[in-house]
Every structure is written in C-alpha cells, then in structure tokens.
Amino acid sequence: MPASPEDSAQRHRISDTSVSLGERLHASRELSLTLARPLTDEDQTVQAMDDASPTKWHLAHTTWFYEAFVLRNHMPGYQPFSDRFEYCFNSYYETQGPRHPRAHRGLLTRPSAEEVRRYRSHVDEALMGLMSDEGSLAPEVKELIELGINHEQQHQELLLTDILSLFAAQPLRPAYQPLTLVTEANSLASETRWISFEGGIKEVGHDGQSFSYDNELPRHDELIRPFKLAHRCVSNSEWLEFIEDGGYVNPLLWLADGWGAVKSNGWQAPGYWEETADGWRQMTLHGLVPLNPAAPVSHVSYYEADAFARWAGKRLPSEFEWEHAAQTTDAANNPANTLGSGTLRPCPASADAPVDRVQQMMGDVWEWTGSAYLPYPGYRPPPGAVGEYNGKFMCSQHVLRGASCVTPDGHSRITYRNFFYPHQRWQFMGLRLAEDA
Amino acid sequence: MPASPEDSAQRHRISDTSVSLGERLHASRELSLTLARPLTDEDQTVQAMDDASPTKWHLAHTTWFYEAFVLRNHMPGYQPFSDRFEYCFNSYYETQGPRHPRAHRGLLTRPSAEEVRRYRSHVDEALMGLMSDEGSLAPEVKELIELGINHEQQHQELLLTDILSLFAAQPLRPAYQPLTLVTEANSLASETRWISFEGGIKEVGHDGQSFSYDNELPRHDELIRPFKLAHRCVSNSEWLEFIEDGGYVNPLLWLADGWGAVKSNGWQAPGYWEETADGWRQMTLHGLVPLNPAAPVSHVSYYEADAFARWAGKRLPSEFEWEHAAQTTDAANNPANTLGSGTLRPCPASADAPVDRVQQMMGDVWEWTGSAYLPYPGYRPPPGAVGEYNGKFMCSQHVLRGASCVTPDGHSRITYRNFFYPHQRWQFMGLRLAEDA
C-alpha cells in the first residue's frame, strides 16, 4: 500500500518498541485508514462470504473495541458516539450483549463509511486525550491499549484478505493496488535444502515479558524429536506438479474430510487460481496476474497442505518444531515480506541467503502446522470480557505459524499462534515441509 | 417522493399520452435517478435478500435493456459503454448469454454507482440521438422503446420495495424519505360496503390498441358468476382482529403450504410489523412509524390473504371478477395513491366517495386474487429475446391486480397482471374480499 518513503518509515516505527505507546496507537489507527483509502465506500460495505467482513465493519469494530473496553470504563465523562453501535459492531463478545449477526454485516449500509470515519475521529480524539498524560495511566489501561493495537493489526490483515475475497467475486476482477513494477523473475524456486534440528526438551511459548496474546502463554517445556525442516515454503511450481500428478483426483492422498471438501467445493487448484487459455492466472490484491512459479503457494486449506505433504512423502511440522527452528535461526530478525514491503503477495525466497538457514519464516504466507489449536498446559484466559478472545476457539482448528505478506509490521512473533479451520483458505496460507531426522 | 410542484407536474406528463415518446422516455429515465437520489452509493449497492436487487443494479439493468435490445440492433455505429456489462446486468434473458447470478448482485461494488450513472448518461445520450428524428423511427423500434419505458417503470417500483427490505434489515431502521407531515387520522376505516355485480360472459384482457404486456393478451371472453366485492381493501385494524383471534395459530384457517410457511418463517404478523412496548409499529419508506389502523394492510403473502378470507367467511376475487368490477366502475380514472402522490405507503380509503362504488382499486396495495398466473386462451409470447418476458413465469404464482402506492404514474391499467409466488410479501401487497352473490 504505502508507496512513499514516509509511509514506510512511519510503519517501521510501529514495531519500534522505543516509541511511546501513544505514538504506536496513533500510527496503528492511521494505518487502518490508509489501508481503506484505495477503496470506494461501496467496496467498504459488502462482504463476499460469511467468513469475511466488510472493510467498514473492520474500521468500526476496531474502534468499538476501544470504546467498549477502554473509554467507557476508564475515561470519566466519555460520551459514546452512538448507542446503536454497540449492537452493530460487537464481534462475538457474549458478555457485551446481543449483536448483529456475522453473516449480515454486509447489509449495513448505515452507518455510512463516512459516519464510520467520523466515529473513528471521535474515538481517536478521546484516545489521544487519554494518552496525553501517558505516564499516569493505570497499567491495566495501558495493557488494554496494547491489546487494542494488536487487535486492530489482526483486523488490518483481515481487511486485506477480505477485500481480496470480494474483488475475486467481482466479474470485473479489480485490483486493490495496481502493480507499478513487474520485476518478478519467472524462474523456479531454488532447490529445497533440508535443515536439521536436534531433539530434546525445549522451551516454547511466550515469556510474558512483553505483549503477547493469552494463547501463547505460559512458556513451558515440550519434548521434541530430531527433525528436518525445508529451508523455504512449497512453491507454486511444486504445487503445479502436484496438480499434474493427479493430486486433486486421488482420494488416497487425502484425509477423509479433506476429500469430502474437494468434492463438495469442486477444488481443483488453490484459491484464486484461474486456468485460462494463456496458462494459470492468480487473482491477487494487484489484480489478476500470471502465476509466479517461484513464489510460495498460497490460499491452500489444511486439507490441501496435508495432502500435498503426503504426496511428497513428507509431513507438516508441529507448531513446536516450527517455533524451535525459528528460535534457533533468529527468524524474527530475518523477515520475508510483510505489509511494510509494499508487495501484497508472496514473493520467491531470496537466492542469496545463508545456505544453512531456514528462510521465509516471518512473512509471505502463514504456514500450516500439523498441530491442533489447543490450550497450552496451564493456560488460563484473562478475566473479564477481553478473556473472550482466543480460548473459546480452541477446538477443531489448526495452528499456523509465521506471518504473511499482509501482516502489519510489528505484529509478528515466533511464538504467535494463528488458527483457522482446516477447510478455510481465504487467508494467505501456505506450507513448509518437514520430516523426521 | 417529489416534494416540489415541478416534479409532480413532470411525472403527470409521463402518463399523458399526448406527449411524445421521446419526452416520455426522457421523463422515465429521469425518474429512476430521482428515486435513487435519497440513497447513498452504499445503499445502492447491497441486496437484503435473493429476491431483491440493489438500486444500482436496477439503474444499470434498465439501461442495459436499451443497449441490448435497441441501440446494438437499431442504432448504427453505437459504441457500447463496456463489454463487461452484458454479463453483469442481464437479468434472465437466456438468449442474451451467461449472466451474473441473481443472489450475487449485491456483491457488485464495481462498477461503482458513479460509473453506473455515467453508463446511464452514455446510453441516454445515444437514445436521445435516436429519438431526435422520432418520426422516421421504425415501428418496431418505437415498440421496443415503449417496452423499455414500461420495463423501467416496473423496476422503479421494485427499486423502492427492495430498498424497504434493505432498510428494514438495518439495525438503525433508516427512513428513505422522512415524513414531513403527519396528517393521518388514527381512526378506523369506514365500514365495508358490498358492491354487487351481475354475471354473464364478459370480455376481459387488453384490446391491443395501445401498449400492454403480452400476458394481458388476447382480449377474450370469460364466464363470470354474480358476485359482490368489498368497496375497499382489508384494513390494518381488521388484520389486528385476525391476529387477536388466533389467526396465526390456528392451522385450520390455512392452506397446508401456508401453514408450513407460517411455521418455518415464524410469521406472527404482516411483513415489517414490529410489536413494541408502545404498540405495533410498521417499517415503511418513511421509517418506523405507528401502525395506521385505517390504512389497507400491506406486505401479506397469498397464504395470509387466503387465510384471512377464510377466517372472515369470504373469499378472494378472481382476477376476472376484479377486472370486470374495475371496468364497470371506471376504476382507472378513480385512482388511489400511487407514486406521484408523494406518500410512499398505503392510505385509508376516502370517506366521502360515492357509496355505490368500489374504491382503492388502482393504488395503495396490489390485491391478491384467487387466480393462478396462467396464459390467456390463445396467448403467444412475442418472438425474439423480448419474448422471454412474462410467459416463462406462468407457473406456481398468483395474480395480483391494481397498483400500489409506489407504482409509477402511467404504469397502471385495469388489465394489468402482476404476479408473485404465494409466500412472497415484500411488495406492497394486500387484499380485497369477495363473495358469491
């Protein structure tokens, strides 16, 4: 999105923990508006499927979060913008009362996008007032604001993936951001190198010294067996081999539920792939473009990732193998492309990286792991309404690790646990192979 | 809608057949834009249910109609606005190729409402060029333009009923047009008078001397038995009696399919009625307002109309009884409120009308008849694509007669056959009782 150096610099500062909470809050609030700017008010109103939300709803819901949890409780004299928005923009907080059904978010032509922007201004002004004396803020308020920033960052990523789903459903296949420069090599990805890791009892999970979500806690021991991890993600050209080898027509490669999903959805390729007379095209935030063979495959469900791994004679890593490898190789300081890069789609792994290191861990695509999304030993959701955040989804989903090309800078951590149902694929989801050592 | 005398005068001229075809075309094209004006571009983009279409789609589809059937075939050198719109804005013409699914019309954020307005200008300009030498136009072209005007009038009514369905689905319950003056008496409707008609062989159907739809043809004989017709439509207060008498909980009053619809939809009152602590409210194009007991009941399905008639010990009239009564009493020159009146909801019957006449025949609400929507004897659909117009819906629907409070002036005829499925109720649909003489 950001084309100018200023934007890029600004965003970089978001992840810079030396800046103040207030500055980070401000930058985070601005980023949402920046992301919405290429969209018409009409684009911001519609949802293409129940899983996705309209841009306008993301903009309002992230604002409601501050109003409901910070301003109403911790800012004396705060005047809510509207009593009706509680109902419209609560996502799923049962403690906060009844709410508009998720599948009907796309019906909300009122309030208008313009009014939602005024809502944001109203709340932002109050927040900036609150932050003006940051030093005297109670720690719990600071924590709520930190949570609010992270919450909004999640919705920034969703805003983009949801817009992609909307634009892909349009007969006109519009581009969210035109490609200014087509510099992509049309070559294949580098050959996969297998990086070895020793087993043993390893510490995983967040240490609680800085911000994390509750589901990354507590830090604890896990028993890991020796394993190898591919140095990069599976590429589009490798996925084409899978297709050409009958990957989508051979039930023996698939989980039973996965095969059911293939049949009922008519899957024959990853999401947003379109076969044309001129070869495969992929609908992206830059519009409908030729498939890049060297780039990581994206928009594959867990079922597809699992089937691919079986076809390849490998497996998916566990979330703890992934985290251990990321620790070891300092993945957090070795980013692949995320939102700040300005390229809103996965890119090929760099060819000139150290040969003994895993690459692309923290960007391009979220990586499906073989781990079910379950609580860590000793996990406790925080008390109060914000406790309805991660714990209540701990069933029937799988963990994805890393980050994607549309993850806001400053939002990724090697302990971060993203999670989706095994049939979902509208996020930037890919995979990296593993095997026993 | 129109508040100013100018608007009203202009609309009046549409139905004045002394004005030229070109002037009527122009006025009709303008009216659609006038109707869309109170709406934001967001409002114009969304559809609240599969049966309804977005305003923007109505604006574009009525324009596509001229492009597909008039300009492409009959205007040499015409440059279509966009090759992609054929796919987006065809409604159901199989002869015109594949088309965007009806249930996904609300996903079309692109083209934007602004671009649709440019599309209209482009087509209107071409049409005005074509009409500049009206005298030399081939009769078939004139007929297509006449059809286009009537087609657009139908969509003008749908535009308003579809917006009502959208606004009723909004938590904020917005008003399409604020009520400027609340002059409605809160009294009951006048007592029903029963007007008698003799039986015999009667001519019905359109005589073909001026414009009509194909389904009104040919004029033919029908055998009618002596009958009586209520002088006015069933009122809201009468419907309240039906509710209070257990109308919605007694299966013996209902057709079997009707009872199934009551249970599966949870119907307990007409559409858009809401029971509040302060009594019944009704969602209207003027917003959520108190129910007017004297006004005709509206937004009832055929199932409900039929159940009410059974409860009342009466029956619905046949479409031919209705038409015969309308002929006899000169209903066409005795209008109830239609779109030009500026009141976008049904109004109570006038108390000082002649006592021996039926009232409210041509406005307020479409009236369900007991007649299935079937072809007249000798009916033939016109050749070519425009023949895919009325004939292919002649199954499983019922005929409604008259007109409603949002029917454009000049669009109603006593031979007009409107038709909907027996479960549908989002139009302004009501009923008038009949009985054997």
Next chain:
Amino acid sequence: MPASPEDSAQRHRISDTSVSLGERLHASRELSLTLARPLTDEDQTVQAMDDASPTKWHLAHTTWFYEAFVLRNHMPGYQPFSDRFEYCFNSYYETQGPRHPRAHRGLLTRPSAEEVRRYRSHVDEALMGLMSDEGSLAPEVKELIELGINHEQQHQELLLTDILSLFAAQPLRPAYQPLTLVTEANSLASETRWISFEGGIKEVGHDGQSFSYDNELPRHDELIRPFKLAHRCVSNSEWLEFIEDGGYVNPLLWLADGWGAVKSNGWQAPGYWEETADGWRQMTLHGLVPLNPAAPVSHVSYYEADAFARWAGKRLPSEFEWEHAAQTTDAANNPANTLGSGTLRPCPASADAPVDRVQQMMGDVWEWTGSAYLPYPGYRPPPGAVGEYNGKFMCSQHVLRGASCVTPDGHSRITYRNFFYPHQRWQFMGLRLAEDA
C-alpha cells in the same frame, strides 16, 4: 398383481355398484393386503424419499382412518387397538392432534408389519360387525365408509408408486412383480390423430348423485373454446426425439422454474430412465426393462410436460377441455389399462380402436393439464375433520386427469381431479397434447 382369474373377477366387483357397501369395503380392505404380499416386511418399512410413505404406513394409516372417523364415533363400545397409533398414523389432520413427521415415517420399525396386520384384522372385524346390519346404518356412516374405501384406493396407488421409488433406489433394482410374459411389440405408437371438439358453455364437475370427492363439486358451467385433442398420449419414442433434439439443454423451451429444476436435479430424461450400453432401460414395477418406444411416456413432471408441448408447437389441454372430451367420447367405458389388468406399467394404445375417438383416457398414465388446482366456483369443504381433505392443497399444484396403470378399478371418474406439484414425477404421470381449433 392378481395372476388368477378369481382375483380379477373379485376386483371387477369392486367397481360394480350393484354389490353392497359391505362387500365393497371387504374387497377394498383385502386388496391392500394383496398388494403388500409380494413385499418383505423390510420392504414395507422404508421410505425412499419424503414424498413417499412406507407400505406399512399406508396399511396402517388407511386403517386408522376407519378407527378415527368411523369406529370411535359411530360404534358404541369399540376398543381402539392402541392409543399410540393415533400419533403414528395420522397423516395431516390437524384436528386430530399431533402426529409423527412425514419425513420420519420410514423410521417406524415398531409397530412391526406383523402388528400392523393384526391392527388391520382388529379394525376389519369391528367394521364387519358394524356392516352386519348395513340397512340400519346412518347415512353419514355409510358416507364415511364410502370415503374410507376411496381413501384406501388412493393409498393403494401410492403404495405402488412409493414401492417403485424404493426399489429404484436399491442397487439391486428388484422387481415388485416379475414379468411373466414379454409380449410387447417393439414398434412405434400409431401416428397421432387430432380429434376436434366444439366450444361453448359446458357443464363440468360431478353431479353429486353418487360418490365423489369434494373437490369435484359443484357441477357448474365453464366456457370452452373450440379445440383439438390428440387421440393418444405422448409416447416414449416421441420423448426420445425431444431428448435427441436437445430438449433438456435448451432453456428457451422451459418455464423459468422448470429450467431451475432441470439444473438442480440434473434431469436428462424422465424418471426411472437409465441409459446403458444396450440402450435405454426403465425401472418399473416389473424390474429394469428395455424402454418400450410405443408406450406412453411416464414419470415426467409438469415442467417437462410443458416443455415438451412447447417443443412440439402444441399445448396441454385444460382440465375442462379434458373432461368435456371424456364426456363426449364415453371415456369412462373405454378403459386403458388400470390396476386390474395385471400390467403394472403403461401400455401402447390399441391400434384397432375407432379412428375418431380419443383413447387411453382412463388408464396408463395420469395426464397433466394446464390447469392450476383451485376450488370450483361455490366450492365448500365438508364440515368436520374429513373436511381437511382436498381443499387445503389448493395452491401451487396442477391438475392431472384420467387414471394410471396402478389406479384401482372402480376408483376412476371423468370428473376426478388428481393434483401434484409441478416438480413431482414419481407417480405414473404423462401427457396428451392439445391445440386450439
């Protein structure tokens, strides 16, 4: 079914009105058991689709009818067989209290088929007791018994069509009754002759002098225009021409709802047709047999019948045209094959019938008419529970006239109005073409 002359003789007597009511009751009760005899208890328990009922349920429901309406009210001291059966075997009589859901009739493994047979014996014994002094029975009781006989005859036909739907859903494609003799010529049907009828005001409907259903009443005038009727039903070979000419792939031939049904059901041929390497086969009550080109087409929906007529440049007759033609040509005494013939599928029209007469009116297949199923002028349902019989289905269905190859002898009348939804085709349903004179 009946292979022996005795059976045939006996059945013939059912329609002989000279025999006593008690004898007819007895014969009717026996016939149901005869029809169930080729079936295992397992076959009698299952339903293949919601529209169909298990044989056992038919056997029990027709028995419950006598218990609920005759014995409980009119036989002092009658002991009901079981208090639980009221719930199990009521079909749709709201006045008779709650009932087992239609779609779950196939779950009733208890009571067993054996117990249902005991239930029948128990009720039959009581009925025979009641009939022992037939002369002293109140007229209303006699009418209820007459209604019971006709009600059971309807279920006898359904029993067979429902078994066909069950057997067609079995991988083993069993035969209900093996074909003993394959004498069917493999030739084409005779060329269609068009029989002309004059128009005018004609009396239709039942005269009420003997038994009829309420929906055949009252006898009344209808205005009929001059028309022609095909002398026989449309044949399988003609339907094959329709298929080969793209009948199922050309949307312009179809009603909009019909085309929707073609797409959503994947229809490519009439029901129970299967294309094999050896040509078309048809699943029948005699098992899977080669399609007979000369026989009337069967198992077509209203949508298909309507599309065929349009393709053929003809139309379906109205129900009054059909009835008038049947009156004129003494159709009731000119039967085609019905249940007593022992051939449980439609047969080719006889080649040596009078050339100026319509044939096959009262057997082989029910004939779709273009008439919606609506009440006759002045129709009143009878009072009480039995009034919930025909009237509550008067919406969204079409009338079929005549009778089929599995209609019990004595059950057909030229005023008989059968009715089904336009998508249904599991009955023996075909068509005869008409055109304006």
Next chain:
Amino acid sequence: MPASPEDSAQRHRISDTSVSLGERLHASRELSLTLARPLTDEDQTVQAMDDASPTKWHLAHTTWFYEAFVLRNHMPGYQPFSDRFEYCFNSYYETQGPRHPRAHRGLLTRPSAEEVRRYRSHVDEALMGLMSDEGSLAPEVKELIELGINHEQQHQELLLTDILSLFAAQPLRPAYQPLTLVTEANSLASETRWISFEGGIKEVGHDGQSFSYDNELPRHDELIRPFKLAHRCVSNSEWLEFIEDGGYVNPLLWLADGWGAVKSNGWQAPGYWEETADGWRQMTLHGLVPLNPAAPVSHVSYYEADAFARWAGKRLPSEFEWEHAAQTTDAANNPANTLGSGTLRPCPASADAPVDRVQQMMGDVWEWTGSAYLPYPGYRPPPGAVGEYNGKFMCSQHVLRGASCVTPDGHSRITYRNFFYPHQRWQFMGLRLAEDA
C-alpha cells in the same frame, strides 16, 4: 444381551488369548448374530441418522471385510457370494471401488436380513475352512483375521449404539433388552477423590507385541506434567447440578462452536434424556427408564464435556495423562461394566474399591480427553487397502479413552484411541475430570 451363563462364559473366552485364533474368530462371528437376535428384520434395516448404520449393514459389512481382504486374496477357489455386495457393503475404502452412499444405507431393503444371514454363513464356512489348518496360515493372513475380529468388535459396539438411536426415534420407545432386575440404588455417587500422578517423560502407545490398531503406534515418549485425576466419572446427579446452574444457557462456559451447537440443536440436556412430569427419564437399550443419579453421565458431546469441566473449575485430561494413570493403576485388570456384564448402560462406581485408585477406566462410558486425534510421532499407516483405516480420520476429532458398557470383551486396551467429532454424542460418551497438580 447374554442371559445364560454359557453365553457369558463363551464371551469371556474371546478375550482369553490362550484360545486359538480360529476359536476367537468363531466366537466373534457368533456374537454379532447374538446381538442381532432381539431385533426384527425391520429393526435391522433402518438407520435413524446419517452417522448410524442399520444392523443388517453392520452384519454384512463385517462379512464383506473378510471377503474383500482375506478370502478373495488368500483362499484359492473362493466363490464370492454375490458380485453386487461389493458395492453395497464397502464402508469407505476408496481402493475397493465405488460404494453405496452412507446416508442411504437405510434404504437397502434388499438384500434382506435373511439373505445377509446366508451371506454370513457362506463366508463363515469359507473362513472355517481356511482356519482348519491354522498352523500353516501365512502370518499376514493371521494378521488380517485378527484385524477382522477387532473390526467386527468395533461394529458390535456401533450396532448397539445405532439401535439405541433408532429406538429413541420411535414413538413407541421400545426396549432392546428388557430389564430383568431393577437393583439400582437410587443414591448419589460417592464423593470424588483426586488421585495424584507425578510428571516426567513417560512412555505411551502400544508396544507392538500383540494386536493393536495402527493409530496406537509407535510407542514413544511424552512429557507429562504432574496432575490429578478424579477417581470416577462425572455422574448424572452432577450433570443435573450443571443444568440447574444454567449450564446450557450461559455462553461463557462454552467453546464458540459448542455454543453454536447448543443453539442449533436445541440441547438442554445430554442425549436421550427426557424431562417428564415424573422427573428425568433416559432412553436406554433397556427402554425408557428413570435417570440413575449415581451412574456416570453418558451421551454428552465434547462440547458439553468441555463446558462442564469449565463450570466445575477443572479440565479434561489429555489422552497421555489418562493412559499414564491407567498404566499406573493397572486399569486393564480392574474393569467396569462392558458388554459381557449384561447391563447395557453405565453403572455407578463401586463404593468399596480401594480409595487410592482410579475406577471405571475400562467400561461404562468412553471418556472424552482434551487431546485432538492426531498421528503419533513416526506414525505410518500400513500399506494396502487396510491402511485406509485410522489415519484418514486424523483431523477435527477428539480422542476418547477407556471403553463403554457395550464394548465387547477383549476389545479394550489402555492404549486404545477412540475418536469422534466434538458434536457427536450418540455413543456411550462421558467424562472424567482432571486438574494440574
């Protein structure tokens, strides 16, 4: 089921590994017939829901298993009973070709139950021939027979739970096996005692020395933290407290998907509970009986088990905690009631067991664990068709441990991994609480 001492003795021998494979095969084949004996052929034909299969299908499918995997491949000259049964009775083996849809198993009235019994005899005779020289059998054949026995045991349990679902759907609520003796105390369960276990690296999984399923392999290390386990399962009376405390109306106790299931299914109590004027009743294989407060709760989904644990301030054990506790306390030799006991429902825990031991581990109810059903480290499905057995279900399900009151004797192991979707509850499923030490 078994009423006589002989039956009981015979069944006991099945689990006695000193008896020969042939004898165990024979006993296993007989047990299925014994279990079907109280059922009519009609009962054996119907399925009450897609998840359940008809008894007849279980009897045939377990027979087909031997035909497809043992006799066709390993018995020269074997004549299959019917070529059509491959299609009818394959469950889900894609390698074995197309098959009858699961949801339509209840339509198979043919082959009849009687023919299925002949099918069993045919195959049993061949199997006994094969086993007559047991010593010379190839090891792989012995393994397949061992697998066949275990496979049939699984279906014996399903046969009973599926019949319970069928009988519960019958208005007559029949009993599969009448209660001969009502000796159940109506007292409460003993107070819960918490048994402590130390943490550390523990070996879990099957050692491969005797029969196990592939999903129990390989034996491997797991890191376990110190924990406590309740000495018995949660009881009905405790569940009543949960209900009375608003367990089913408080969304905060539930996983998001669980709350969705509560709302969409209308759950207000465990499966088969019915509230009557005389208090709670439970539909069981012994018919509709009063709820026993002291017995383990059964027929609860994972969602319900999880919500209960949260309400109780505890959690579910992991499958490894459960297995470790079972090892430690010699659970396998400390059985609760299983099929051989003759009581086909869960029973209260014995009051006079050692106080420092867990009870009821191997019977009464399967116990939900917090563990997702995933492959063990190094898991490999066996090659060939039988490899399509457990691996392809390793997604979105949860592991249950132990055994139930209808698990065949000899079928349970402390390494056994049962698995179901979190919404399923027609099995005998309950729970035992755990907490961190």
